Amino acid sequence: MPWDDADETLGEFYVPPYIEEMADEVIKHYDFTVSSRVVITTKADKGGLIWKIETNKGPKSLKILHRRPTRSLFSIGAQEYLVNEKNARVPAIIKTKSDSNVVVMGGKIWFVAEWIEPLQPVSADIEGAKLLSNAIGEFHQLSKGYVPPKGAEVASRLYRWPKTYQKVMKKMTWFRDIAKLYSEMPASKTILNTVDMFEEQAKNAITKLEESPYKQLAALGNEEWGLVHQDYGWSNGQMGPGGMWIIDLDGVAYDIPIRDLRKLIGGSMDDLGKWDINWIVAMLDAYDEANPITDELFEILLVEFSLPNLFYKNVKDILFEPTIALSSELDAVVNRIVEIDQTKWPVLEQLHAEWRGGKRK
Template sequence: MMREFEIERQFDIKIEKLKANKGVYYLKTDKGERCLKKINYGPQKLLFVYGAKEHLAKNGFTNLDKYYLNIDDEPYALVNEDLYTLSEWLDGKECDFHNIEEVKMAAKTLAELHEASKGYDPPENSKLKSDLGRWPHLMEKRIKSFDKMRDMVRKKNIKNDFDIAYIQSMDFYKEIGKKALDTLKSSAYYELCAIAEVDKSFCHHDYTYHNIILSPNKDVYVIDFDYCKREVRMFDISNFMIKVLKRVDWNFDFAAAILEEYNSVSKLSKDEYKVLFAYLQFPQRYWRLANRYYYNEVNWAQNTFAGKLNGIVEEQELFLKFLEKFKSEYNI
């Protein structure tokens, strides 16, 4: 009860109804429907996210979950050392990544978001979040970790299904990871980072179906900017593309449609296509799953991990075919 009272006091609202909903709370208040969310990072980082959303809205990108301020003009409530944000409750449905028309709308919206992100100066006491210039190092580190994880498996007396599948498939992904790193190293990656630095642009960094909301009248809203940071836009584009493509058997038509829609708003350069290709090549999903498994990052059941790994491995042929087509289609 104390917690609700504090939320009401700090945001100057009266809560009429509160309901947990997919990791957030739906609130019916005297001032309308709201979304209450517990934040697992500090106020300085939150100020960067708050400033980013305000900047987008100021630049005409208003279809997002803007924060409401508390009675002290801060974008959060502090309750028992926990931070909570309050935003408008957005009615709508999650973007269907199997539906090419909805995917195209999401691609166009991403380009609009990136354009509106330019010129962002974070608030004074915020913590600047940036991944600019980090990717060659990150890829190198992750390629090395494939061997480290294999050594962990070799030391195990009893190997389970996941271990065996990992040992059998690891070399393929390590090699493709090296190719991705070579692509990135031979690209204009650092020059593009310098341009992004000058542009003062940022990426959403978690642009996926549950953060893309289609309203009843087919407006596209983008929510959950928790991971947004300074980054080259090809990261967002590749991340979005992979999330779509893995659901549609690496269907090239979806990739072409995404890029066509994106380009209709904001044109990608030849240099950017090469960096985009490096990101698409890199076996990020495979690395992340193995990393989560061997370093106990999530508590999934044993068969969930093995099932996910086999699912990725089964895509190998389609994935390679897709990369070949992408390479020839965009002259990389």
């Protein structure tokens, strides 16, 4: 739950005293002493939090996970599996005095993990993108075979792709209705002028998904595919001791792994302001070195790219706060998305023709 006395005027790093008191109690469960505790990030609206703590046994992170405890147990188990069974470069979880991975307090899961340092973001260029792609490919490969601990809910998005695609399609109608209802707002006209195009893209993506190998791939099951990070990017993949480290595994779930790569590539193209075949091929090749991309996976990736992900991601907030979201800023964002989208389709055609099995033809 969110902080009971959250107040935006107190700043993003404000933590209510009762949460600080809980942290004091949680720390008593561990066999170390803490000399300092610094807030790194908060999710006050959801009740999540990360501290960096200095201890007599080195720096650690202390986290409150905002998700349901049974859901959090899934990600905690995954983190332990990756470290203990696969020697992956993800932070190790510190056990309590009673040999538990977690402490439950205030209806939330708390846990302590190693604080990896030094960590350094990779360069914001094609070489950095290759490092990120290779690292997430390795993560996907190592996560295969994970079985969640007893009592954890199974977090899987493997079988939900059709529903997700249908949701994007359905929301296009809602976007249109909201833009009409608030027609005087700065972004409304631009949305009304573009939503038909993106709705058609969503419709075509649904057809492509139905015709793709998706059902056969999903039928292989959760453990066969392993885990996706779901929030992977330039901040959650960083260079550290021994190579690339992947952090913040709180949202991991079973899925066809290519979805993480789609988000990473799509985000990189958004940052570039256009779709670039050379960047994408470099990222695909780097990923493929760590986790081979079969022809079936590549076909699924192209289907994922065909969904209007960028438009949907940036416009969906109008459903919650239309009078705030339908701003001149969103108007500029949508116009930029349309420009980027025009560069996407020739690149996808080129990819389809040129890239197969880990190399460009």
